[in-house]
Amino acid sequence: MTHRPELHVTPGTGVLRAPAAALFDGTIWHVFHQFQPRTTEGSRWAHQYSDGSPFSFEECDDVLAPEGDELEIRAGSVTATDNEVNLYFTSVTETGRSIHLAEVPDIAATVENVNDDPTALDPHVRRVGEILGDINGGRWFRSPCVVPDWRDHTDRDCGHSGWIMLAVRGHRDAPEVVVCTSPDGVHWSLLGPLELVGDTGLQGERMVAPRIMRLHDEVKDKVCDVLLITLERDGIDASGYLIGSLVGTQFRVDKPFRRIDHGHDFTRPRNTNFVSRSNNIAAHYRDAYLFGLMNGVGRLDDAYQHESYLAEGWANCLSLPRRVTLQDGILYQTPARGLISAIEESDHALMLTSIFEVPPGDAITVELTDSCGQVAATITHYGDRLELDRSMNTYHQGDEVAVAPLGEGDTDTITVIADGSTVEVFADGGQVAMASRVYFNGQCEEFHLHHTPGVTVLHTNVIAPTMSGFYHLDDVDEGIIR
Template identity: 25%
Template sequence: MESSDKVTNSNKYRLLSDASPDELTQLARQVNASPWRQHYHIQPNTGLLNDPNGFAHYNGQYHLFYQWHPFGPVHGMKYWYHVTSTDLVHWEDAGVGIEPGDPYDSHGAYSGSALAEDGVLYLFYTGNTRDEDWSRHPYQCLAVLDQQGHISKQNTPIIESPPLGYTDHFRDPKVWKAADSYYAVLGAQRLNQTGCVLVYRSDDLQNWSLTGELETSLTDFGYMWECPDYFELGEKGVLLFCPQGLPAEKDRFENIHQAGFLLGEQINPEKPHFHHGSFTELDRGFDFYAAQTTLTPDGRRILIGWMGLPDTSYPTDTHGWAHCLTLPRELTIENGKLMQRPVKEMELLRKESYTAVHTVQDSEILIDEMYGSSYELHCAIHMEGAAKAGITFRTGDTEETLLYYDTLSKYLILDRTRSGQTMENDTGSIRRYALDAKMIDLHLFVDQSSVEVFINDGEAVMTARIFPAKDSNGVAFFTEGGKATFDAVHWLYT
């Protein structure tokens, strides 16, 4: 994935080897002093993190890479940074994965995917290059991770240029195997400035040929489609992608760029036509983009996304870092719906617990035993006549984040108007999810500067970065215009 900002400042395209002796040490000191460092989310040691890349299970571990610019919270020279895990929850730092700077990735190792095959992990990525006129020339590149953990880049690209009829916005290969062939989907832009996905095929992972454009009903749907991911689940075909340039609608497409999916019939990648339903956003909150999935050894389809957005400033920018990744989510299809739930392994983080049942009428009650900046909260709200009922969390003297159900409008509302230091954007501080229910099941994962809300057992998710003061740690239940019962359990994580 690439920011739309046309950066010409050569300082942003330095390599790590160009850093002064104590530059990164000083930057790390600044980053570690930030009050909004996360406790259990993947985040960069310094600089900017964006898209998750190369997510795969190989050699007894989960391998995950992410786009990384080490020198600050800006989009510049991108590395692949590598972390590993045996349980999807506790991640070990494995250092730089792919270092750019060679002829076919001179201006960054951009997004891609991984495939375990032949005893190694193949890493497919887009090599970003720029000429003296700052014109883009993308190459699709290959690197290999062996069983000793060593990564070697191949000297020549596997796809040298976009096909005729498409611009140089051509990137983010996601590769999979079907029968005895290999396929890849890539994000692309037609010459008429509309986005699409291209399908490629290979017999050996080295020689790739264009099968064709994936035919969908969305012929004019944004100016570029980034970060595609095709997989099959529950006898259905699922295409994830990020269309850029969609106009905002009421309660849809309100973020600067969108991330979502099409659900339909399984495709034949040799004749790529996709019969599908409507485009649906993966996350109904504020900060979510560039999702990628993999399969676990026990057959679960797991998704991780970037908890951030392109072309957006965050309060942590002044501390020398930006962004994190979401929690892993297990995907299933139930009654024709794509469901997202936190992976069961998140239970490994649970420590002290507290259970409470409270009936509240036209008031707010602070739950003294529920508090903190790093916890899990599962709450069922039984609407018993209340016009509004919900939870305030990360509350302090002047700060709170609101999550509540409005029975009149039939919306679940996430409001970060008073969540702390504000974002520099013009997309508003409220997100709504249409819901008609007498009982609302809310599963919150709160970290030092974020919240992820799973709604009604995975029917929808709302993700938000929030930046409250350190002592804004309270939790309260409230109702207006009637009564509701809150049945909740809270687990501290730290």
């Protein structure tokens, strides 16, 4: 049995360091990630694609690797105009970091043929050069997030025009997020440091990996800017978002920082760009799709000590893609369409969904058991909070329980997806998400559902490989669900 998940993006060998960017052309999903093939080599950009649903990725030729005096190629952003794609990446040398651009004139051609040599680079990729280096007293520019066709706050309901970039500059111990603009995506001007105005809920933590997108708030009926950031707290990443509006270099906060995922292992989320989207503004901002790195430590992590690397020579994976909507200032996250079919066509993946009512003082627990019949993790819904516990697992002995607060709702729900060494949980319609790496002895074999007497279970389904439909388990008290 393998620790490798079937439905997640993983490296064939080596270490997946960070998601770089994702792109959807209407049919094919393209995911780029920062990848270190072996300890003696610097990171490069790998490319994988999935035709149709985003759950069956195939490897393509790598698109970028260190050249000349470069030590590493680190994460960045991808944009598209028609079939032409721009790759914005961080170039690392002994003397600093800078943001560079490469072009792919025909993204479709990159999936047609794959070289037998794993070190070969895709011949369809052409480097343009540095686009943001040491300017205006700023140094070490990195981690670009580029959004094409961006209008300012006064025109947000009319669509997009112009380009915007969020990036990080300065030493890694004192990073500073900055805002840049461009008329064409190639020539950039630095506007200045990003200033957060209002109640941010932050306490001076270091902000890295900025991303920005726009969504239509379904409850408030207005278009809002969503600022995704990762905080480095004592060597542990905490990723989340603020809701507001970007005006020049000011982000005017309407809703303070909120964790985007409360599990043990989700960080540095990347939004998916589209080759083309609807000209209808309501449709354009209706939703977004996110991937994150399933690693809770971040840049200080030693991936070579991961169980998957020690046993199988690979480390880290991306989360399942999440469809994200904005409702009353809260991001709701649910798995992307096509997951049920992907699980049915897989070898070992499992998913449980349940609808229930949990009165105060009661709880319902899902146990995930491995091939030896041992409990590897539990997820417990208390009505006002959700807990994911893997501390009983010999691979995760002593780990803290991951806890997420839950808001009030008419009905309590939970979805649990187990795929290889990954567990992802979505609760109360996507109000809360939790992603954790869980190493099983063998695989996740079964779900056991337990609850206290006051809980009413309204409906439960389990999706498993080769199933022709749903199992319907009503009035579940406790026992095995398979």
